[in-house]
Amino acid sequence: HMSQANVWLSDHIHNCWSTDRDIVVVQQDNAVHTSLHQEIQPSIEELLYRMGTDMDRKIDINDILSEKLLSVNVETNPGSRSLSSSVRSTGTFSNRSVVLCKMAIVLPETNDKEVNGMIDLVMLWMESRFGFGHVTSDQSSIGSHLYEVRTVVVNGNAATVDCQDFDAILFVIPPTNKPLGEVGESTWKFPDSVLKSLRNDTPRAIFALDNKAAGECFAQVSMLINSASGETDLGVEGNGPISHITRCDVTNGSPDSLNTSLRQVSEVLLEHFVHQKLCQDGCLSPPSLEQVSVLKLGAQCMLDSMWQIEQIQKKQTEEDILENAREALHLLIMELGAMGDDIKKSIFSSWPAADFFSSSGEISGYFLNNASLPYDWHTTLEYSTVEEMVWSIFHYVKHSTSIEGIVEDAAAEVPYHVHKKMEGLVAKKHYRQCLESILLWHVKSFADLSFIYVPRTIVSNVLENVLQKQVSDKRNQVLIQNGLDKEKVESKDSFLDVLKMKQIIHVSDASPHTKPSN
Structure with a gap:
């Protein structure tokens, strides 16, 4: 934009030299004078060029976004389930979250040369204020919660920019006396790549550098956006996708006033982003991912x-216990694969924006343990990938025919005293306790090498869904075996209460195991 704007402005000023020798425009100490020493107002083009080449007045949207976060309550969700220290802990997300925001600056496009020159100058100004493509980061402490804010501003008109992952859009209308919608024989339009990828819930604002009334500007810009995006209702100012309109009369403006107006509309847009995209029920809950150990999750x-199936099935053989474990892992694979399909249809399908990833394909330090988020994190939830990870880790569950056989196969790896304990449990036919000991030893002794990446707090839903499906299946089997009427049982408040009446529930008094608390 710098070179294009330089050439265009040079030609423009050359054409503006007066033929009257008494009136010659010169520049001195950043002020425009005539040879008669009469101060005159610089042209719009000169004003925009001057601001576009002034690199000392940056607008830090990272700082603005951090300020907006301070006005929102920190998320509190006491009902969410987390993994215990023995198995459930994934080592991620204690009291820290990473907030990412990609803001796009979008101007209209036209083949009108005069207006195109003005568009180039406006974009030059935008680039000098925001620094396109440069990721900035900062940390904000809200109560006991630490938020790391990472932001980037991009030129939404650039052909190389991915428009699928804009978090907020600032539509800028360049100054012109020609009506929006028609410029000579050409038509104003915003880039099709932006409009076709525009989500209904993407926060957007208008920064109008023309002399038209704000209401007229809103109607005209709405028409331009509607024409290609297919949206029928863009809402009204302050209560819809277009969150704000800032009108700035550039003909009477100064660099200070124009820069102030640009910052103000950015503040409104980012405030809308915080409340619409980062909050749930008035509490701050930004989109974020959790790194989950497949070993710990499967165990x-x-x-x-x-331990839940034990409450339903009166007696379980060694084979039954092992088969239930295999079934639980199979249901886990199915649940994670289905989650991966759902993510492809959610906001996480193109999240985070590619701009935040390094050249090595990762977002460094994304997790609390300083682990990085890989660019291809979505692939960890593909069914085939999940299946391969789960069965390669728990191969002994998949291929063994007995728990006693698992203990024998582990003799070479398990410490002597641990192995003797397992053998003792097998001898007493305490198969559940033995399998638990095997799993806890596996989790404690082996490093986490396989991970999946899921939306935060979703792990508890996965575990509950797997358990609910398996318990429901076993319940139906018990009902059939005991001749109970399924509809009658389902009409009761508690299935387990009915089973207690029929004396089907059996918990071994010899079991020293205490069920892990939720």
Whole structure:
């Protein structure tokens, strides 16, 4: 934009030299004078060029966004389930979250040369204020919660920019006396790549550098956006996707006033972004991902299963316990694969924006343990990938025919005293306790090498869904075996209460195990 604007402005000023020798325009000490020493107002083009080449007045949207976060309550969700220290802990997200925001500056496009020159100058000004493509980061402390804010501003008109992942859009209308919608024989329009990827919930604002009334500007810009995006209702100012309109009369403006107006509309847009995209029920809950150990998740899934199923099935053989563990892992694979499909249709489908990833394809330090988020994190939730990870980790559950066989195969790896304890449990036919010991030893002794990446707090839903499906299946089997009427049982407040009346529930008094608390 710098070179284009320089050439255009040079030609423009050359054409503006007066043929009257008594009136010659010169520049001195950043003020425009005539040879008669009469101060005159610089042209719009000169004003924009001057601001576009002034690199000392940056607008830090990272600082603005951090300020907006301070006005919102920190998320509190006491009902969410987390993994215990033995198995559930993933080592991520204690009291820290990373907030990401990609803001786009978008101007109209036209083949009118005069207006195109003005558009180039406006974009030059925008670039000098925001620094396109440069990721900035800062930390904000809100109560006991630490937020790291990372932001980037991009030129939304650039062909190389991915328009699918804009978090907020500032539509800028360049100054012109020609009506919006028609410029000579050409038509104003915003880039199709932006409009076609525009989400209904993407915060957007208008910064109008023309002399038209704000209401007229809103109607005209809405028409331009509607024409290609297919939206029928862009809302009204302050209560819809277009959150704000700032009208700035550039013909009577100064660099200070124009820069102030630009910052103000950016503040309104980012405030709208915070409340619309980062909050739920008035509490701050930004989109974020959790790094989950497949080893710990699979082990917890089997532990939940074996101790809940015990309450339903009166007697379980060694083979039954092992088969239930395999079934729990199979349901876990199915649940994670389905989650991966759902994510492809959610806001996480193109999140985070590619601009935040390094050249090595990761967002460094994204997690609390300083682990990085890989660019291809979505692939960890593909069914085939999940299946391969789960069964390669728990191969002994998949291929063994007995828990005693698992203990024998582990003799070479398990410490002597641990192995003797397992053998003792097998000898007493305490198969559930033995399998639990195997799983806890596995989690404690092996490093986490396989991870999936899921939206924060979703892990508890996965575990609960797997358990609910397995318990429901076992419940139906018990009902059939005991001749109970399924509809009658389902009409009761509690299935377990009915089973107690029929004396089906059995918890071994010899079991020293205490079920892990939720």
